[in-house]
Amino acid sequence: MTVAQERALVIGASLAGLRGAESLRRAGFTGPVTIVGAEPHAPYDRPPLSKHVLTGEVPADATTLPNLTALDADWRLGVAATTLDRHNRVVGLATGEALAYDRLLIATGTRAREWPDAAQGRLAGVFTLRNRDDAAALRRALTAGPSRVLVVGGGFIGCEVAASCRALGLPVTLVETGPTPLARVLGQNLGAVVAAMHEGLGVVIRSGTKVERLEDDGSGHVTGARLDDGSTVAASVVVVALGAVRNTEWLAGSGLSFDTDGVDCDANGHAVDADGRPDPRIAAAGDVARFPHPLYDGRRVALEHWGHAVAQAEHAGRLLAGTRPGAAYAELPAFWSSQGGITIKSVGLTEGADGLVIAQGDPKQGRFLAVYGRAGRCIAAVSFDCARWLPAYAEQIRAGSPFPPIRGATDQGALTILSPGFPEQRRPEVSR
Amino acid sequence: MSDVTLFAQVKDPENRPNPYPLYAKLRDTPVSHQDDGTQDGIWVASTHAAISSLLHDPRISSETLPAADRPRTGNPFIDWVVKPIRDRITDTHRPFIFRDPPDHDTLRAAVMHEFTRERVRGLRGRADTLVEDILAKHCNARDIDIVSDLAYPLPVTVICELLGVPADDEPKFHDWATQLATALEPDTLTDDALRAENSRTFDAISDYMSGLIAQKRKAPKDDMLSGLAAGKAPGVPAMGTYDLIATSILMLVAGHETTVNLITNGMLALLRNPHELQRLRDDPARAPRLIEELLRYDPPVQFRNRTTLAEIGIAGTTIPKGVSVVLLLASGNRDPAAFSDPERFDPDRSDNRHLGFGGSLHYCVGAPLARFEAEAALVALARRLNNPRLIADPPPYRPGSALRGPKHLRLSIDGLTG
Numbered sequence: 005m006t007v008a009q010e011r012a013l014v015i016g017a018s019l020a021g022l023r024g025a026e027s028l029r030r031a032g033f034t035g036p037v038t039i040v041g042a043e044p045h046a047p048y049d050r051p052p053l054s055k056h057v058l059t060g061e062v063p064a065d066a067t068t069l070p071n072l073t074a075l076d077a078d079w080r081l082g083v084a085a086t087t088l089d090r091h092n093r094v095v096g097l098a099t100g101e102a103l104a105y106d107r108l109l110i111a112t113g114t115r116a117r118e119w120p121d122a123a124q125g126r127l128a129g130v131f132t133l134r135n136r137d138d139a140a141a142l143r144r145a146l147t148a149g150p151s152r153v154l155v156v157g158g159g160f161i162g163c164e165v166a167a168s169c170r171a172l173g174l175p176v177t178l179v180e181t182g183p184t185p186l187a188r189v190l191g192q193n194l195g196a197v198v199a200a201m202h203e204g205l206g207v208v209i210r211s212g213t214k215v216e217r218l219e220d221d222g223s224g225h226v227t228g229a230r231l232d233d234g235s236t237v238a239a240s241v242v243v244v245a246l247g248a249v250r251n252t253e254w255l256a257g258s259g260l261s262f263d264t265d266g267v268d269c270d271a272n273g274h275a276v277d278a279d280g281r282p283d284p285r286i287a288a289a290g291d292v293a294r295f296p297h298p299l300y301d302g303r304r305v306a307l308e309h310w311g312h313a314v315a316q317a318e319h320a321g322r323l324l325a326g327t328r329p330g331a332a333y334a335e336l337p338a339f340w341s342s343q344g345g346i347t348i349k350s351v352g353l354t355e356g357a358d359g360l361v362i363a364q365g366d367p368k369q370g371r372f373l374a375v376y377g378r379a380g381r382c383i384a385a386v387s388f389d390c391a392r393w394l395p396a397y398a399e400q401i402r403a404g405s406p407f408p409p410i411r412g413a414t415d416q417g418a419l420t421i422l423s424p425g426f427p428e429q430r431r432p433e434v435s436r
Numbered sequence: 437m438s439d440v441t442l443f444a445q446v447k448d449p450e451n452r453p454n455p456y457p458l459y460a461k462l463r464d465t466p467v468s469h470q471d472d473g474t475q476d477g478i479w480v481a482s483t484h485a486a487i488s489s490l491l492h493d494p495r496i497s498s499e500t501l502p503a504a505d506r507p508r509t510g511n512p513f514i515d516w517v518v519k520p521i522r523d524r525i526t527d528t529h530r531p532f533i534f535r536d537p538p539d540h541d542t543l544r545a546a547v548m549h550e551f552t553r554e555r556v557r558g559l560r561g562r563a564d565t566l567v568e569d570i571l572a573k574h575c576n577a578r579d580i581d582i583v584s585d586l587a588y589p590l591p592v593t594v595i596c597e598l599l600g601v602p603a604d605d606e607p608k609f610h611d612w613a614t615q616l617a618t619a620l621e622p623d624t625l626t627d628d629a630l631r632a633e634n635s636r637t638f639d640a641i642s643d644y645m646s647g648l649i650a651q652k653r654k655a656p657k658d659d660m661l662s663g664l665a666a667g668k669a670p671g672v673p674a675m676g677t678y679d680l681i682a683t684s685i686l687m688l689v690a691g692h693e694t695t696v697n698l699i700t701n702g703m704l705a706l707l708r709n710p711h712e713l714q715r716l717r718d719d720p721a722r723a724p725r726l727i728e729e730l731l732r733y734d735p736p737v738q739f740r741n742r743t744t745l746a747e748i749g750i751a752g753t754t755i756p757k758g759v760s761v762v763l764l765l766a767s768g769n770r771d772p773a774a775f776s777d778p779e780r781f782d783p784d785r786s787d788n789r790h791l792g793f794g795g796s797l798h799y800c801v802g803a804p805l806a807r808f809e810a811e812a813a814l815v816a817l818a819r820r821l822n823n824p825r826l827i828a829d830p831p832p833y834r835p836g837s838a839l840r841g842p843k844h845l846r847l848s849i850d851g852l853t854g
Contacts, residue, residue, distance in 0.1 A: 364494055365538070392796050396493040412746035412757070413494035415537040 010035040012324060013095055013103055014077075015085045016111030016251075017041025019049070019069065019310065020290025020317040024109045026073045027321025037077040038103060040095070042112075042251075044082035045136055051310055053139035054161050055342055058168035060147070064140035085112070088258035090283060107324040110255075110267055110275060110288040111317065114248035114308065119156075124218040129226035130242045133161055145241050146172055153177075154229055154239035156215050158185030160341045162245035163198065167343040170205040177208040177237050179215050179229070182427050190386060191424030193360055194374060197367045197388070198343075205344040210237075218242060248308060250292050260286070266294030266306035271332040273320050287320035289313065298334045299402065300353060300383075309339040336398055340391075346370060349391045351398040352384030360424040361408045363397070364415060365390050373397065376424060377407025443470040443480050443762065447622060447837045453830035455738065455837070456779070459767035466751035474626060476759045479744075482767040484774035484791070486751050490763055491796040495746040498798060500760065501534050501619065503527055506635045526638065529678035531686030533798060540797065542672055543683060547801060549669035550660045556804050559594055563812035566593055571820055575852045579827070582845040586817070587699035591809055595691025598805070599684060600652065600659025605644070612641040613692040616685065620838045622741060622762070638685070645681045660687075687802070695806050697736035697841030699813045702727070704845060705734055706818065707826050709781050716818040722783060723811040729783040730810070731792025732775070738766040738840045740794060765791040766840075822850040 012028055014021045017039050025037055041047075048067040056062040080097070087096035094102045116132035119125030129150075131142045146153070146169065153169045155162045158180030169176040182188060184195030185202065199209050214232040221227045228238040252262040259277045261268040267275055267288050273295065274282035288295075290313040294306040315335040340349045357376035363385070365372030373393050376384040381404050385397035393413075400409035408419045442462050446455050462468060462482040472478040481487050490496050504526035508515045532543040570586050580586075592610075596603050615637040624630055649665055656662035661684055667674020675683065706713040716722050739762050748755045755761060768791045770778040775785065793800035800806065817824075824847045831842040 369538075371541075392492055393494045394492075395489070396495075399489070410495055410746065415494075 010106040011104060012037045012107040012109070013105035014039040014109045014111060015095060015254075016109075016113055016290070016292070017043070017047050017079070017081060018111070018113050018290070018313075019047060020111035020113065020313040020320075021109065022047040022069055022075075022317075023072070023314050024111055024287075024289050024317035024321045024324075025077055026071070026075055027318040028107075028109075028325050029075060029321075030073060031322045031325030031327045033107070033321075033325040035106070037075075038080060039077050040080045040083065040085055040097065040103070042082070042084035043135060043137075046079070046081065048136050050134075051340075053136065054133055054164040055168055057139045058143055058146060058165065059171045060143065064136045064143065067136060085254050088255055088260070090258055090260070090286070093285065106285060108286045109317075109320055109324060110286065110292060111290045111313075111320075112251035112254070113291045114250050116244070117246040117249050119218065119244045119246075121217065124220075124226075125244065127218060127220050127226040127242075128224050129240055130218060130244060132244050133165060134248065142241075142243065146174060150174060150239070150241040152228075152237070152239040152241075154179065154215075154237050154242045155245055156229070156242065157245035157247070158182065158209075158211070159188070159245060159247055160186070162243070163202065163343050164341060165243050165245060166202060166207045167205060170202075170207055170344065175208075176206070177210060177239065178202065179210045179213050179231065179237070181214045182211065183425075184211050185209065187425070187427050189354060191354065191357070191360065191376075191426045193422055193425045194367075194386065195425070201344060201346060201370065248291065250306065252292060266292055268304065269293050269295040271296050271298065271302070273316065273323050273333050285324075287323050289317040289320040295333065297337075297353075298332055299336065305337075305353065307337050309337055311335075311338050336402055338398075346389050347391065348386065348388055349394055350384060350386040351394055352376070352382075352401040354384040354386070354424065354426075357383060357424045357426070359407060360422045361419045362416075362422075363408065363410060363419065364393050364413055375400075375407065375409055377421075380407055381405065382407040382409040441470040441472070442468075443472060443478060446764075449833070449835060452833035452835075452837065452840060455766070455840075456770055459764060459770060462764065462767060463771060467753050467755065469753075472622070472626075474760075476756070478622070479755050479759055479761045480764055481750075481761060482764045482771075483751070484768040484771040484789075487763045487765060487768040487791060488795060489750060490742070490748070490761065491791075491794065491798075493748060495744055495748050496742045496761065497536050497745050498534055498540070498742060499530070499536055500741045500743050501530060501624070502631070504635060505631070506639075507632045522639065525678050526635075529676070529682045531682040533686055533690075537797065543675065543679060544797075544801065545672045546664060546667065546669045546675055547683060547687070549672065550663040551801065551804075555598065555660070556808075559598060559805065560808045560812075562597065563590065563594060563809050564816075566590055567812045567816045571816060571852060577849065577851065579846060579848050580821070582703045582817070582847065583696065583700050583842060584844065586813055587696045587703075587845075590699070590813055591691055591695035591805075594695075594805060594809055595688060598660050598691070599687060600657055600661045601648065601688065608644065609641055609688065610692075612637050612644075613689045616641065616689045617693040617839055618836065620737075620740070621836055622838065641685055641688075642681050645684050646677065649677065649680055649684070690802055691805070693839050694736040694800075694802070695809050697839065698727075698730065698806055698810045700842050700845050701734040701736065702730045702810055702814050703817060703847075704826075704831065704842065705730060705781055706814065707824060707847070708829070712781065712783065713818055713824075716814065720815045720819070723815050724807070726783040726814070727807055727810050728788050728790065728792075729781060729785065732769045732788055732790030733781050735766050735769060735790070735792035736839060736841060737792070737794070739764045739838050740798075741838075763794075765794060820852045820854050821847070822853050824849050 014025045047069045057064050084098045085095050116134035152175040155166045155178040166176045166178045183192045184199045186198050187195040215229045216232050217230050250266050255262045260275050261278050270282045273287045275286040275288050276282050291308045294304045296302040297305050319333045338351045354376045356378050359377040363375045371389045373387040373390045387394050466483040466486040467481050504523040506519050532540045652662040652665045742761045793803045827846040831845050834843045
């Protein structure tokens with residue numbers, strides 16, 4: 005068990021870092037705990053940043069996360085970790101300092117993927133959205149009355165930003181290279197429902213189209229974009245929503261197995277080296293951790309889900325405190341998104357699905373629940389304003405029930421198996 | 437299986453004052469099959485986890501009432517023309533407590549649209565005044581019956597004002613409401629005489645409501661019935677007359693029967709836990725926590741029935757398709773797997789996820805009303821009753837095992853203070 009003098013280091017001061025440190029303490033770790041965060045802010049909640057913060061219902065600085073337990077820790081905020089030396093058990097900081105550790109939690113999360121052309125990406129009026137400061141800056145730009153907002157990318161952040169802009173009454177165009185918004189996660193079938201929902205809100209959707217370049221007025225302000233079909237979109241605000249990049253560069257030279265899609269863990273949650281050997285002093289949690297999921301045949305996944313960050317961090321905290329894990333981390337993946345008053349919730353992973361049924365409700369009414377199946381078993385369920393039934397389907401997914409899972413539900417007759425319609429080139433290891 | 441099943445004992449009036457030891461035995465098997473004299477028997481879910489899971493299972497249906505079948509009268513016109521029409525209307529226009537999606541959702545949405553924050557807030561202040569008025573009649577009393585003197589008249593007045601039912605008509609539908617509340621009792625499924633009586637009552641109250649609705653259509657007022665009749669909820673079609681009748685009867689009955697028990701069970705719990713009574717007297721701000729604990733500890737609705745639309749595998753057993761399932765909410769509320777020290781009445785418990793209002797799509801529509809009515813009543817009783825003492829413990833109970841509560845709760849008091 006824990007020796008009092010042992011030192012714990014948590015790299016990353018967001019949701020997973022905070023909950024991981026709390027879990028360490030709750031599991032009885034009594035040594036010094038230091039939490040290092042690249043951002044200057046105390047841990048805050050990210051989900052509101054693309055929703056209530058943009059619409060002005062919640063100020064960006066009102067998103068600070070509550071502490072669940074009184075947390076005795078040293079905070080090093082506003083300084084990034086730059087190196088990991090596992091031999092000497094030292095993490096180097098951007099200030100040149102070195103912090104020694106006996107237990108290390110890697111929870112550095114992700115950052116927004118930048119616009120590929122750096123000069124265009126630096127134009128005034130071009131934003132990405134990942135941090136609290138990003139959200140505050142975008143909020144200011146939205147309240148300044150932009151002529152039009154161009155959202156590049158129809159993933160969850162892009163869709164939420166577009167819906168928030170419509171809630172503010174701003175003209176919005178959303179450009180998505182795939183056949184529909186959210187096609188990568190939900191497939192084209194439900195993606196078309198999402199597209200119709202956004203069109204109903206007044207978002208102009210340009211699917212199957214790529215932004216070729218961002219254009220400017222010659223004095224450093226963006227004026228719009230040229231698309232690959234030759235057309236242009238005039239916009240004074242551009243939000244680049246092309247997904248996230250995992251913050252793993254600082255692990256270069258550490259000997260751990262990592263790449264831009266995450267740091268690899270074993271089933272317990274310990275980080276592994278290039279030969280697959282776990283380092284018992286190091287665990288990873290949250291967006292940055294790529295781990296074998298027992299519900300998905302041990303396939304390694306990295307999940308950018310809020311609830312996952314909490315659950316996996318709690319697991320990692322117990323692991324580092326020396327509590328023997330009763331079982332491998334196996335939480336069912338789950339996420340939510342709210343767009344234009346509709347709440348989308350999901351359990352399981354849709355990846356690889358070969359079938360889809362509308363199990364409850366009716367997409368035409370905007371209220372329904374869809375279940376995804378693969379090889380005759382259900383693997384995921386997605387609800388649109390219909391979340392109360394989700395736990396029943398989550399049970400079926402956990403149990404690996406036959407697909408379709410529930411017949412004879414209160415409001416459905418015969419179930420029709422549809423094709424989910426995933427576009428080609430899905431990135432296999434990443435969900436959401 | 438023993439000769440007298442546990443659930444039969446739950447229904448036995450002998451056990452009405454304290455069914456909780458029976459629930460504890462039922463929880464040994466989270467979902468158990470019980471013989472109730474019917475061919476299939478009945479399935480009883482008794483743990484918090486099993487009940488929560490079934491409440492959120494789309495294979496569970498609330499359309500449990502057997503098809504209407506009014507008794508023959510001997511008059512050929514009534515028996516061969518009127519009766520089939522009325523039976524059909526009753527079957528197709530059930531109140532939404534007995535309906536499934538999508539119809540349920542439409543009806544409920546229309547009601548929720550009229551259940552505005554302003555209306556609830558307005559009634560909240562009204563409840564305090566009503567309690568004061570009621571207690572003013574008893575200022576020199578040496579005894580009081582919590583049920584007939586306060587717990588009954590308060591919710592009745594509130595629900596009448598909310599709906600826009602003239603208070604003078606109350607005596608007419610008092611008996612109707614009491615009779616129709618038996619629709620939630622398990623015997624409704626099997627007892628023909630009870631069903632016949634419910635049919636007659638339903639017809640009588642329907643006639644009354646249909647007249648009232650016609651009035652509201654002619655001269656709308658600022659009340660819920662007028663609002664429902666006008667059908668202004670966005671995206672929801674206006675209710676037809678028969679749905680409107682069924683919905684308003686449901687609200688009237690629900691407003692009559694459940695809050696009475698919440699207030700009475702609350703006073704009983706406070707008298708059995710005098711230090712909590714004293715703490716409420718000293719600090720009325722404790723009321724909200726106290727009421728949530730009451731809804732856990734001794735809820736007005738002990739259980740609800742459902743039927744299965746498909747086989748459901750749960751808690752190591754399989755409930756077949758098409759059978760009756762009892763969700764024993766009051767047992768889930770005492771489940772040690774969900775609550776620490778569950779047999780203790782403790783308003784300070786931190787994670788009180790009680791099932792007192794049910795859950796999922798049929799979660800109690802009137803919950804906000806019930807909460808503030810109970811608050812108004814219990815705070816005033818704690819403050820004003822001087823040295824209250826139970827005359828009989830346990831008090832006499834009404835027959836219902838699903839909607840369970842004392843028939844009377846007589847107290848000796850040394851007058852009222854304040």
